[in-house]
Amino acid sequence: MSIESGEAHRLLWQMVRIRRFEEKCAELYSAGHIRGFLHLYIGEEAIAAGALPELRADDSILGTYREHGHALARGVPAGAIMAEMFGKREGCSGGRGGSMHLFDVSRRFFGGNAIVGGALPLAVGFALAEQMRGTDRVVACFFGEGAMAEGEFHESANLAALWKLPVMFLCENNLYAMGTALGRSQSNVDLCEKAHGYGMRALSVDGMDVLEVRDAMRRAVASVRAGEGPIFVEFRTYRFRAHSMFDPELYRDKAEVAAWRQRCPIERFVRTALEREWLDDAGVAAIESEVAAEIDEAVAIAHAGTWEPLEALERDVYVRAPAAPAARA
């Protein structure tokens, strides 16, 4: 596992950014500035922080409703994300989507999908388009293990493997589909076997270890880009907070949560980075203050954002009525 201090700094900075951003979101939710559903990624930061930098700017990313971390790691400005949470016009989706529907097409970040499994067929289509155009772009589709009970996972996995498409099925297995434990919803909890069943390459990695995530992702991206067909990657992880702000967490033991918290990806990486002298205490502290300043600014942008006028209510439903093209040449 090789790393230089610049990269160690970037990985830690990204994880801390995501953590602090979401802690701020929870606070703003309680204060009533953010409404609707809010699904926090806290505990799972190593996946977005480790995986996203391995993709190129021209690759495409599709995600779920727990996608704040992926959007941040893809470079969507924190202010635009926070403004979206507030429902403001300056949000990355013009305020129309909210927490579950972050989009930034300029960064090829295609959401933000709140139907479990709903983005998987889309990702297959994205990859089909790349294959038909003969590019070496890849498509990264993040989803939770809950999606693997949906028919859309199976239909998409079969299509992708059948057509050898450049798509990555990136499963964030946090062990609970909302409140239903994996073993209570799947006849076989070995998720890689499901991918193998479609003739797809599959691997399982420790999603709490940002370096393991990075290394696995680097190899996986290279193989898909080289034309080896789709790949399935299971990131074993855990969400430290409730499923959403409405979840009383009746379905899991406090002891289980506490045990996973011991494996916090941020604390773990800080320990390693200090031990191996990739970073020092001052460097870690500097990241915290840099992130705090960025989040303050994001919150200020969201507060200063403007509301869409009511007259614009029906905007962005259709772009225009197409005229019939001129008679055949």
Next chain:
Amino acid sequence: MSTTIRTTYREALRMGLRDALARDERAFLMGEDVAHYGGTYAVSKSLHGEFGEDRVRDTPLSESGFVGAGIGAAMNGMRPIVEVMTVNFSLLALDQIVNNAATLRHMSGGQIEVPVVIRMTTGAGRQLAAQHSHSLEVWYAHVPGLRVVAPATLADARGMLWTALQDPDPVVIFEHAMLLPMEGELDADAGAVDIDHAAVRRPGTQLSLITYGGSLHKCLEAAEVLAREGVDAEVLDLRTLRPLDVDAIVASVTKTRRALVVDEGWKTCSLAAEIMALIVEHAFYDLDAPLARVCSAEVPIPYPKHLEDAALPQVGRIVAAACEVLSR
């Protein structure tokens, strides 16, 4: 003077597909049995040989998967034409069409375009029973973000696809199964047609028969019968089911002052209901008689021919309902 060719609705659909594939390299056709089998209804027969495996692509029986893939490919710059065997099967893809295709432009604040075209057959009349015969156009016409069209003529079968592919938003095309063998004359140089406006297929002054798709031809026949009885009926073909051409509906009804809506969907919550509501909202004081409609009976379409016939709008029922509106 332009010359015409003798052709069928099925061949006209194929001409439209061939044209689309030849004109735009981003266009491709995918669906169940569209390639090697030649299309369930033989619409895409021979196209696979002309354009190859890549662009005329067989899919597994995974409606949600391949319709979603069409939506994704459209988001990523292609112009997919996705064929779903029948509207009944399309319900397996309803999630992708309603939750993704129809919402993404809005949810993304206008950043995402979904220029996908989804074609499917609809309608009863071939004794295929309750899982292959329904007319669920209204399910799609209910959804903001979708454009829904129903070609009923050779020219529309030939030309709607071209325009639909220019639309940056998703378009659902309903092709009535009973029209596939319909023969007629088509301009040799027929091309794109608009997908915004209804069309008066037969002008008249005493009653508006408002319809679309497979029922158009029943209404034209009914208008002939009525003409022999001295009634001058107008037949309005809606063509586009969403957004509806309200101006054309209102113009026809304010002229004739009477309307009968004919819709192969079930009566309850039907397109017919929507059209009647629009007339009431926009032309109530122009009416000389209560509105009426002929729809399918409220029953899953049955298998035996006599019961299937009885369940569907037929010329006789249309004429009888028209006479009632006219108090004759």
